Amino acid sequence: MRWASxxxxxxxxxxxxxxxxxxxxxxxxxxxxxxxxxxGARRLAVAGPDLRVYAAPTVSLxxxxxxxxxxxxxxxxxxxxxxxxxVAWDVQDDGSVALEWREHGGPPVAPPAxxxxxxxxxxxAITRQLSxxxxxxxxVTGLVVRLVLPAQHFDPPAAHPAFPDLREDDT
Numbered sequence: 001m002r003w004a005s006x007x008x009x010x011x012x013x014x015x016x017x018x019x020x021x022x023x024x025x026x027x028x029x030x031x032x033x034x035x036x037x038x039x040g041a042r043r044l045a046v047a048g049p050d051l052r053v054y055a056a057p058t059v060s061l062x063x064x065x066x067x068x069x070x071x072x073x074x075x076x077x078x079x080x081x082x083x084x085x086x087v088a089w090d091v092q093d094d095g096s097v098a099l100e101w102r103e104h105g106g107p108p109v110a111p112p113a114x115x116x117x118x119x120x121x122x123x124x125a126i127t128r129q130l131s132x133x134x135x136x137x138x139x140v141t142g143l144v145v146r147l148v149l150p151a152q153h154f155d156p157p158a159a160h161p162a163f164p165d166l167r168e169d170d171t
């Protein structure tokens with residue numbers, strides 16, 4: 001169960017949140033560390049700045065990423081021997097964090113006839129539980145999911161312009 005791995009991260013971090021990279025890694029554990037495919041070829045790319053997620057959104061994020069990974073293995077880019085998945089995140093000018101899931105090289109994608117469990121889980125977890133935005137693009141070349149999460153869920157990065165240094169000038 002993915003929520004258990006989220007709790008493991010939080011317990012290890014004394015429930016003070018967790019590095020976003022670790023949250024992403026736990027959400028992708030079903031992918032066996034990205035060592036899917038013939039000869040252990042790397043099929044996952046994960047990149048983004050060093051950010052800490054507060055405890056509350058961690059479980060939801062792990063569940064969303066686990067759902068995306070499961071579907072990529074069953075139906076998407078990881079269902080063949082050539083497809084890849086890239087997960088990247090960045091801090092936006094307003095302090096929110098945009099996380100993008102991008103599949104490439106899998107079977108052709110078509111928008112689903114109806115919204116399934118996974119789509120509902122992603123939208124509900126992100127929009128209702130975390131007050132964020134979830135955009136799913138069923139592009140023919142591969143699924144692209146863009147999640148935007150409010151700044152309130154993250155420790156502010158020290159050098160980001162949305163979080164100016166508030167110390168008084170000593171000069």
